[in-house]
Amino acid sequence: MIKVLNLSKRFGDSEVLRDVSVEIKKGECVAIIGPSGAGKSVFLYCLNALQPHDGGKILINGTDIADKKTDINKVREKMGMVYQNFNLFSHLNVLENIILALVNVKKMPRAAAIEKADKLLEMVSLIDKRYSYPDELSGGQKQRIAIVRAIAMDPEIVLLDEPTSALDPTMVGEVLAVIRDLAKQGFTMIIVTHEMNFAREIAHRVLFMDEKGIYESGTPEEIFVSPKKPRTIAFIKKLKTFNYNVSSFNFDLIAMCARLELFCGKYNIERKTVNDTNLALEEMITYILDHCYKRLQTPNIDIIVEYGDIDKKIVIEIIHNGTSVNPFENIAFMADGEESDTEDLGIFMVKKVASDINFTNEGGLSKFKIKI
């Protein structure tokens, strides 16, 4: 259905895609994942010639879309597209949004178009909103309307460009539910997404894009459970860790804690462990900022929190480039139960909640590894 041969694309001097080849069969649901800036969206835009490509060939049902003789509008009619920012027509109400192309491009009689739109609106349970204007709808509703607008044209292929990225977290679910429905109906779909669990659930095949092309591809199991190539492995691992960088004395502690909570929430980590992790992180950062950096220096502290699926323990890694000090050395000999006279009460507390602390210093970088 879609055949891409040695596709390349550049913007000015920077190459975005190089030698991308892939074939997508009818009824297949393909998820594209990868770090931002890997050319995922550009690839999607190339497929329906919203972005002209520079080299290679794209065949849609055997038609070369770059061919001068190809009527690109006819090809696009067969390809629905859903955007991150919905792109609903703001001057038209919901019903008019859906029927505009049906009436003017497909030349469908108005009454028939309205009937069809109503049927689809009922499917996404937005029939009540048929006379609302886009600015009166929530993000989730807008995206569902945008999906309806795309599939009303009876496309053979549906392209979705990060359909949930611009949504409030509470609205992601309703949009994913609609997309899941489409997948069940057997549409050929290509979806660029950051919703990894969703990609894993609905995709028949996952393409991991990096280094200007399809870096690794395979079934969801192959990519998410046992990736083979280094960048994929690193990417998948990063999904399972919490990363934060402290680059100022006045870093946003509350935001960091909130994000850590969110991370812990994903794994149903025990309340006490979460609190301990929070405490350890906060005390360690305070200590490092106080003792390892001078006031005018720019701190650079990398924090990586990982949750071990097997031993159910949290591992905090803190790496900084300041003066190398190991506060745990000094309090190591302090006997249990004895009143602490150290001024670094924080460090004492970290020691109490941690089950293992490891300190190394290599090449100017100090590294703490703390197990909670």
Place this chain on the structure above:
Amino acid sequence: MDILNKIQESLYANLIAGKSYLLILSGLKITLIITLAGLFLGTLLGAVFCAMHYSNSRILRSISKSYIVIVRGTPILLLLMLLFYVVLAKTRMDAVYIAVIAFSLNSAAHIAEIMKAALEAVDPGQIMAARTLGFTRLGAFYHVTLPQAGAYARPVYQNTVINLIQWTSVVGYITIADLTRVINAIGARTADPFFVIFIAILIYLALAYATYLIFTLTNRRKRALR
């Protein structure tokens, strides 16, 4: 009662005597002709300059740009005098035509700028969405860009129309008997210009209000499909 009598006398002298009201009506007609013709031609010409701004040819683009900069920066009265006393002086063209030309040229520059701003305000994502639904470039322009740009341009365009009506009051300088000039003549004749000037202000006010009404009444957002 003295004052009322005086007012009555003054009104009679200014409006009725010598059929002054006919003079005022003919002046109003001239004002309306210059305004409407200037607006119509100015809008067409403005669209041309706006289109030139988006053309692929660098020459056309720079012509459009310099035209807008020069004409927008030139007082309309000077433009009027330039055409009347210099450029078109030898043609013996009717002064009203010259005024229409001047106001068309002037409003074209303003309107081109309004159109540019309105077109740029349209979300390119929506145009892209129209293209992916299979619309041609022209189709997307007609069904998405134009209605939205029109809505953005509307209030500013309305402003331009009202300004234009008032600016036409300077055409008296090139011998045209428009509303303002007629009022001036009547006032000079009766040596009692207060009421007649007051009435002229009311007429201009009514024109501005009529413009406002026309724009408002045609701006009802359709809430339901028919």
